Amino acid sequence: MIDEPLSQGASLVHRRDPRFRLIACLLLSLAAALAVGPAAPLLVLGAGLVLTLLARLPPGLVLRRFVAVNAFVAFLWLALPLTTPGTPVTASFHGLAATREGVVLATLITLKANAVFFCVLSLLATIPAPALGGAMRAVGVPDKFAFLFLFTYRYLHVISDEYGRLATAARLRGFVPATSTHAYRTYAALVAMVLVRAYDRSRRVYQAMVLRGFAGRFVSLDGFAADRGDVAFLIVALAVAVAGGALEIVSWRGHV
Amino acid sequence: MHISEGVLSGPVLAGGWALAAGGVALGLRRLDYDRIMTVAILSAAFFVASLIHVPIGPASVHLILNGLLGVVLGPAAFPAICIALLLQALLFQFGGLVVLGVNTVDMALPAVLCFLVFGPLLRAGGKARVVGAFCCGFFAVLGAGGLTALALALSGEAFTATAKLILTAHIPIMLIEGVLTAMVVGFLAKVRPEMLSPGLSG
Incomplete structure (x- = not known):
């Protein structure tokens, strides 16, 4: 149910320092998301595609994720051209007409959403979750938050298996999903039982950790080591983000 | 309930981040290392539970359970939801880092508010608990839908229709979440009453 096939690899991107990938992802996403014109998102989209x-x-997985993200965008295309006030470009149908402004806005959102998607896909999703926990701490996220993140991730698969066993047990006893009180009661019991088992497990894990001398600090064996390639990579990412911002300002001045 | 990247305006995104940072900081401050493992593993459990699809007529909806999360974790629901959304970005690329703040507030703020408003009912036992739990499930989803719609509406009048549509689509989900939350809380009260005690929720 939950795996991270994207984080495994030995490509140029996977070899970059996770801290630098996290920062680069943030910079490029910001440059694309805050833009008002299409220039910066286009630039970031290009960078994301290259990465x-x-x-x-x-490729199959990238395509599936791409479709999932663009489902929401498609939903906006259904509504936005009709609901944005402006000059109509199509014939009016029951008082509804697509406006030029609406089409422009929907195009801009499509560009931005996909620009950020490809950055997240290539820069964030390629970081294994444990390394992301460490990278978050390195860039100033509170220790407790990184700790929560690491352990939520650590137990995701365990709890997912637990739920799988309970669901199998329900199916074995003839449970069929339906819109009925009985089915809802069964779902509630399933959810509650997952929570009860998660709770019991958390007490055991915590006791085991205290027994082994846990005192609130989490020591990692993997350190980060940035080399010149990482620095060069971050400089390029920063340059693209700044170029996006500059394009934004130039086009904005052009309008005024 | 996700707003995808690229839709919201700069001020809304910044406001979302500011509120989310405040909520997460508050949630973390009241969370000591005694409970941190419980919160982490329960966050994982909620992440898994939100992947469950419940049939409703011919369609099916996935559970949100932010109200239940508020009931069990209290203010710690803020960091828990933020982490669940971060994991969704990492594992499925749903949403990204820029919109994370708004999405966290959309889901977590109603959850914590419901916990504060209906908490006393939950601990009363009997019928009051059922009503309190239903309200937590119902109003947490209503609040989440409302805040999502608000974030869209604040980003431009073009989104007003979309915002209304989102709110309407959530009405059946509110009812299901309310009913399921009431049932789950009833189950927990019988099996592990300490999970509903204020000691766990801070």
Whole structure:
């Protein structure tokens, strides 16, 4: 149910320091998300596509994720051209007409959403979760938050298996999903039982950790080591983000 | 309930981040290392539970359970939800880092508010608990839908229709979440009453 095939690899992108990938992802996402014109998102989209190619991710998986993200965008395309006030460009149908402004806005959102998607895909999703926990601490996220993140991730698969066993047990006893009180009661019992088992497990894990001398600090064996390639990579990412911002300002001045 | 990247305006995104940072900081401050493992593993449990699809007529909806999360974790629901959303970005690329703040507030703020408003009912036992739990499930989803719609509406009048549509689509989900939350809380009260005690929720 939950795996992270994207974080495995030995490509140019995967070899970059996770801290630098996290910062680069943030910079590029910001440059794309805050833009008002199409120039900056286009630039970041280009960068994201190049990075995705460099990361050599499985194409089938990339396509599936791409479709999932663009489902929401497609939903906006249904509504936005009709609901945005402005000059109509199509014939009016029951008082509804697509406006030029609406189409422009929907295009901009499509560009931005996909620009950020490819950055997250190539820069963030390629970081294994444990390394992301460490990278978050390195860039100033509170220790407790990083700790919560690491252990939530650590037990995701365990709890997912636990739920799988309970669901199998329910099916074995003839449970069929339906819109009925009985089915809802069963779902509630399933959810509650997952929570009860998670709670009991958390007490045991905590006791085991205290027994082994846990005192609130989490020591990691993997350190980070940035080399010149990492620095160069971050400088390029920063340059793209700044270029996006500059394009934004130039086009904004042009309008005024 | 996600707003995807690229939709919201700069001020809304910044406001979302500011509120989320405040909520997460508050949730973390009241969370000591005694309870941190419980919160982490329960966050994982909620992440898994939110992947469950419940049939409703011919369609099916996935559970949100932010109200239940508030009931069990109290203010710690803020960091828990933020982490669940971060994991969704990491594992499924749903949403990104910029919109994370708004999405966290959308889901977590109603959860914590419901916990504060209906908490006393939950601990009363009997019928009051059922009503309190239903309200937590119902109003947490209503609040989440409302805040999502608000974030869209604040980003431009073009989104007003979309915002209304989102709110309407959530009405059946509110009812299901309310009923399921009431049932789950009833179950927990019988099996592990300490999970509903204020000691766990801070």
